[in-house]
Amino acid sequence: MTxxxxxxxxxxxxxxxxxxxxxxxxxxxxxxxxxFNAQKKAVIEGKGVLNQRISEFIFTRLNxxxxxxxxxxxxxxxxQLVREVEIIPLEVVVRNVAAGSLATRLxxxxxxxxxxxxxxxxxxxxxxxxxxxxEEHITAFGWAAPQEIDDIMHxxxxxxxxxxxxFLGIGIRLIDFKIEFGRLYENDMMRIVLADExxxxxxxxxxxKTNDKMDKDRFRRDMGGLVEAYQEVAKRLGIISENEKPxxxxxxxxxxx
Ligand code: UDP
Numbered sequence: 596m597t598x599x600x601x602x603x604x605x606x607x608x609x610x611x612x613x614x615x616x617x618x619x620x621x622x623x624x625x626x627x628x629x630x631f632n633a634q635k636k637a638v639i640e641g642k643g644v645l646n647q648r649i650s651e652f653i654f655t656r657l658n659x660x661x662x663x664x665x666x667x668x669x670x671x672x673x674x675q676l677v678r679e680v681e682i683i684p685l686e687v688v689v690r691n692v693a694a695g696s697l698a699t700r701l702x703x704x705x706x707x708x709x710x711x712x713x714x715x716x717x718x719x720x721x722x723x724x725x726x727x728x729x730e731e732h733i734t735a736f737g738w739a740a741p742q743e744i745d746d747i748m749h750x751x752x753x754x755x756x757x758x759x760x761x762f763l764g765i766g767i768r769l770i771d772f773k774i775e776f777g778r779l780y781e782n783d784m785m786r787i788v789l790a791d792e793x794x795x796x797x798x799x800x801x802x803x804k805t806n807d808k809m810d811k812d813r814f815r816r817d818m819g820g821l822v823e824a825y826q827e828v829a830k831r832l833g834i835i836s837e838n839e840k841p842x843x844x845x846x847x848x849x850x851x852x
Pocket of ligand 1: 772
C-alpha cells in the first residue's frame with residue numbers, strides 16, 4: 596500500500612510521502628533506530644508502531660489543549676497525516692533533570708533535579724552533529740526571528756508542563772525531551788506549530804519508583820528491552836491494553852551493528 600506514493604524525504608526514523616491533498620504530508624514511522632549521529636544503527640521490530648501510537652496520543656491531547664501541532668490524524672498504526680510545514684532547523688531540548696549530554700558537559704550526576712526547567716537549542720545539521728547554539732546564533736543566521744523564538748519558548752514550557760503531569764500520573768519521571776517546530780502557512784497567515792514527534796525515542800522517561808529507563812537510552816546504552824519498555828509506556832498511557840499482543844509474536848533483543 597505504500598508503493599505508488601511519492602516519497603518526499605527519508606530520514607533516520609521516518610519517511611515522508613506526499614499527502615492526499617495539497618498542504619498535507621504522510622509520515623511513516625520506521626523501525627530503524629539510530630544514535631550518536633547515526634554511527635550506531637539497528638532495526639527494532641515494533642518500535643515505529645509504538646512511537647506512532649504514543650506520538651498520536653500526545654499530539655491529540657496537545658491539539659485539544661490549544662497548543663497547535665502539525666498532526667491531523669493517524670491513517671494506520673504506522674502512519675499519520677500531518678500538515679505540511681517549513682521545519683525550523685532547530686532541535687529544542689527541554690530539561691527538568693540532568694542527564695545525557697548536559698550531565699557530561701556540566702559534570703552533573705545523572706538524575707540531579709535542575710534548579711528550574713532549562714531550554715536548549717541545537718542547530719539541526721547532521722554533518723555538524725547538531726551543535727548547541729544560542730539565540731544570538733539563531734537570529735544572526737536567520738534560522739528563526741526573535742518573535743518566533745519567543746513563541747517556541749512559550750510553547751515548549753506549556754508542552755513541558757503538560758507532559759510532566761501526564762507522565763507523573765502514570766509513574767514516569769520526564770527527565771528531558773526534544774521537540775521540533777515548523778511554520779504553517781495558511782492563506783496570508785503564518786504560525787509556529789509543533790511538528791515531528793514526541794515519543795520514547797525523543798524523551799528520557801524514568802520509572803518514578805525504580806528509576807528504570809523507558810526510552811531510547813536502552814538502545815544508546817545497549818541495555819536491551821526497548822520494545823518492552825515502549826510498550827509499558829503505551830500501556831500506562833492506556834493506548835494498548837494489558838494483554839494486547841505486540842506486532843510480532845516474540846520480543847527480540849536489540850541488535851546493533
Ligand atoms: N534527543 C533527540 N534527538 C537528538 C538528540 C537528543 O531526540 O538528536 C533527545 C534525547 O532523547 C533526550 C534529549 O533530547 O531526551 C536530550 O538529549 P541530550 O542532549 O542529552 O543528548 P544525548 O545524550 O541524547 O546525546
